[in-house]
Amino acid sequence: MEAPKQHERSRELRGDDPALLWAGAVEVEHTPDFSRPWRLPHSRISLFPGDVLRRRASMAAGVRIVFGTDSTHLAGRFDRVGKDELSPVDLIVDGEPVRTQKVAADGTFRFDGLPAGDHTVELWLPQFGELRLRGLSVDAGARVRRAEPAARPALITYGSSITHGRQAASPTRTWPALTSRALGYDLTCLGYAGECHLDPMIARLIRDRPADLILACLGINVRGQGTFTERSFLPAVLGFLSTIRDGHPGVPLAVVSPIVSPAKEETAGPGGMTLSEIRRAVGTAVTLLRGHGDTGLHLIDGSGILGHPDADLLTDGVHPGPEGHELMARRLTPELRKLIG
CATH class of the missing domain: 2.60.120.260 (Galactose-binding domain-like)
Known part of the structure; x- marks a missing residue:
């Protein structure tokens, strides 16, 4: 070598x-x-x-x-x-x-x-x-x-480039890293830039890994690449979340709908859905599953984590820059504290 x-x-x-x-x-x-x-x-x-x-x-x-x-x-x-x-x-x-x-x-x-x-x-x-x-x-x-860190609860985050964090200042300053540090959790980041398409095998991966808190950030890549239509998106979200839940009964599972992207909010992507429609569909999926007994499933409205007043923190209208990642962590952390007690 x-x-x-x-x-x-x-x-x-x-x-x-x-x-x-x-x-x-x-x-x-x-x-x-x-x-x-x-x-x-x-x-x-x-x-x-x-x-x-x-x-x-x-x-x-x-x-x-x-x-x-x-x-x-x-x-x-x-x-x-x-x-x-x-x-x-x-x-x-x-x-x-x-x-x-x-x-x-x-x-x-x-x-x-x-x-x-x-x-x-x-x-x-x-x-x-x-x-x-x-x-x-x-x-x-x-x-x-060998330094075995003190045992900490496990956090898994799943999402797109926004979760992957290319535009963050450094690896410890992505919103998942900042949030896990603030909560005292051990991070596994499954953010894949451009590749958050609800792959069933990734749902199975999350299902089978240890987790005490799970965040699934869903929707922006579906809008950008037309992965699903209005007909197929809601069933895909329901199946993805249900697969994860099969391996983690009782674990808090937070679903974060898309943060704001002003140019995409009311403009349909290749699959025929606007970002606003996708955000509503994500919320519908959470409501349906909670209505069927999954009270450990929680919706976090992404437009409240980084919304229209914060659009200047997007480097290209989609991706938060360094300040945007810090803002997302500051706003997500108290929401997650409510779930973990």
Whole structure:
């Protein structure tokens, strides 16, 4: 394996080192040359059709590498895959954000001046851009240990690019990351840019994963790509949510309808529905399921999370920028606190 660039003396860590915990990943692909986190089961990837979906699932939104060390530096190198620019990396030490670092053109990054002594570090990987980790490096004489974080309840978020978070300032500042941190929950982010199409196999994935709180953000990609018509959308939402519920009886399941996108509100997409109609259909699905006994299902109106007065926080009329992600987290957090008590 080609190591990260050396700065004086350092110790290499492979991605499959047993001291490293890949939190937030569904599976991690390890080869002799690299490690790559997946947000779908890589071992069964043929059951999740779609080249774009698979590329998005190989991006590391919400994935962090956790370990204990007394090193005063942490560095690493990614292989870039594809043409997308990599988002930055974030470092958290003992639960507190320390620094954001851009990934250099050659795929390297480095954090110097870490506090002395033994600490638990979390390296939050770029939320956008396909990558493969070639390795990490720490001080040559540093101790490296497995750091099992304190048990926290599990949060799963499912959605589109808005949940994926490309436009956020850094991986710890997407709305799912900010919200999970505020609630004290352990995040698994299943936001796939352009690929939130209620895939039945993704519903089964969520059904089968541990969860204490689930957020499903539904609708914007359906409007943009015409995935469903008025006839087929409501049944698809009902089936998707019911599949999730089969594996999580009693777990709070929040369904977030689309945030505002002014140009799409009353203009029909390829499937014949406007964004306003899609928002109403999502609400209808929740009402129907609650009426049949699922009182743990809750609707959060996305237009109240980021609405018309906040449209200037959308970078392109659809995607919230850094301030938009922070606003969404501030507004979602108290809504979710009501559900978890």
